[in-house]
Amino acid sequence: MTRDDLQRCHTRALAAAGRLRLPLRSKVWRGQAGDFNGSGTGSSLDFQDHRSYVPGDDPRHLNWQAYARTGHYTMKLFREEVRPVVDLVFDASESMFFDPAKAARSAELFYFIIESVRGSGASVSVHVVRGDASLRIDPDTLQGHRWLETARSLPTTDVAAAPDLSRIQLRANAVRVLVSDLLFPGDPEPILRHLGQRHGSILIFSPFLESEARPAWTGNYEFVDAERQSRHQHRIEPNVLERYLTAYARHFTLWKQSAQRHQAAFARIPAEADLANALFNGAVTAGALEPSH
Numbered sequence: 001m002t003r004d005d006l007q008r009c010h011t012r013a014l015a016a017a018g019r020l021r022l023p024l025r026s027k028v029w030r031g032q033a034g035d036f037n038g039s040g041t042g043s044s045l046d047f048q049d050h051r052s053y054v055p056g057d058d059p060r061h062l063n064w065q066a067y068a069r070t071g072h073y074t075m076k077l078f079r080e081e082v083r084p085v086v087d088l089v090f091d092a093s094e095s096m097f098f099d100p101a102k103a104a105r106s107a108e109l110f111y112f113i114i115e116s117v118r119g120s121g122a123s124v125s126v127h128v129v130r131g132d133a134s135l136r137i138d139p140d141t142l143q144g145h146r147w148l149e150t151a152r153s154l155p156t157t158d159v160a161a162a163p164d165l166s167r168i169q170l171r172a173n174a175v176r177v178l179v180s181d182l183l184f185p186g187d188p189e190p191i192l193r194h195l196g197q198r199h200g201s202i203l204i205f206s207p208f209l210e211s212e213a214r215p216a217w218t219g220n221y222e223f224v225d226a227e228r229q230s231r232h233q234h235r236i237e238p239n240v241l242e243r244y245l246t247a248y249a250r251h252f253t254l255w256k257q258s259a260q261r262h263q264a265a266f267a268r269i270p271a272e273a274d275l276a277n278a279l280f281n282g283a284v285t286a287g288a289l290e291p292s293h
Contacts, residue, residue, distance in 0.1 A: 001103050006145035009104055013111035016276040020289045022116045022203065023265075024084045024175065084122040087170050088113050089195070091163050091180030092130045092151035096207070102181070105207040105271035105278075107148065109179045112275070113205070114139055116289075125171065131156030132164040162186045165194045172198040179205045182251075183212075188258040195264070202264035203288045206255075209271050213248065217241055 001009075052074055063074045090110050097103040117124040118139075126137045128151040135154055137147050162184040170176060176195040182188075182204075195202045217236040234240075252268070259266035267283035283289040 001097065001107060001148060003145040005104065006107055006148060009107040010111045010115075010145070012275050013108045014115050016108075016112055016279055017115040017119055017292075019276050019292055020116070020279050020284065021120060021292050022086065022113070022122075022175065022177070023287065023290045024086075024117075024120050024122055084120070085171050085174040086113070086117045086122055086124045087168075087174045087176045087200075088117075088124060088126045089163075089165065089168060089176065089178045089180075090126070090128045090151070091178070092128045092148070092154065093163070093180075093184070094152075094159060095183045096181055097152070099209055099211075099271070101271040102207055102209050105269065105275070106179065106181075108275050109205050109207060109269065111142075112279070113177050113179065114142065125174075127168045128154070129163040129165065129168065130154040131158050131161045134164070134167050136168075160184065162191065165191060170195070170198065170200060172200075174198075174200055175203060176200045177203045177205065179207070181208060182206050182255055188255050192258055192262040192264060196262050202259070202262055204255075204259060204264055204266045205283065205288065206252075206266070206268045207271055208268055215241070215244070217244075 052072070066072070066074045088110075096106040114124055114126065124139055126139050126142075128135050128137060128147070130151065131154075133154040133156040135150065137150070141147070163180065178191075178195060192202065218238075218241070220233070220235050256266055258264075265283075265286050265288035267279075267286040267288040269278050269282045271278075273281070279289055284291065
């Protein structure tokens with residue numbers, strides 16, 4: 001993808017972020033001062049409760065009206081306001097970019113998550129991963145649209161391997177957003193356990209092509225291994241296609257079941273539809289997004 005392509009993806013993502021947002025306001029937060037309800041008490045204008053005064057309390061929060069009635073000092077408690085944190089983990093494997101429509105949808109999801117976080121006033125940390133290689137990207141440098149070149153040039157010992165998240169430093173109590181087509185072998189459990197560590201909440205956005213999910217293959221084909229860029233000749237008979245469809249469905253059923261066990265919102269996003277419509281139909285219903293208004 002060229003930088004102009006990425007700029008267009010960014011524009012579409014900004015438009016979608018004006019209609020939909022990450023469900024950050026439905027979570028109770030701990031962290032830096034900000035605009036979201038926390039799990040403690042603080043100095044916002046959102047009254048929460050009363051309690052008895054103890055030495056060392058801030059006298060500005062004394063309830064003088066209650067003192068006038070009862071002669072006892074009580075404190076007004078207000079809901080703590082904190083700033084949520086979001087860790088974005090983006091899978092930059094070749095299968096995400098071998099098809100132009102899927103490449104565009106993958107990039108749109110990358111930009112959408114970042115712009116949604118920024119629009120909410122939350123803090124975002126951006127990580128790209130390719131096999132066993134990973135890199136943290138400063139979100140303030142994304143305007144030049146050079147991030148994808150850097151991500152796809154990350155050296156890895158096995159481009160077809162599942163992404164290795166072990167070197168990524170995830171922040172405590174963060175929402176962890178994984179953007180990946182999940183087209184790699186292996187058990188989802190290690191990845192989901194890592195994303196859920198230190199009280200993390202998990203959202204998964206998985207772009208896909210209809211031609212991947214429901215291909216209409218018949219006869220002779222030359223297949224390309226997107227990760228290794230190798231070519232293979234195959235003749236597709238009905239029984240071969242049926243085995244593929246069964247394996248594909250089993251793979252994503254496993255991911256869906258694992259996501260449910262980890263209380264992760266799991267959204268598959270088609271590449272062919274308009275971005276906002278695809279997100280609404282695929283992610284809002286899954287609990288991974290909510291309407292902005």
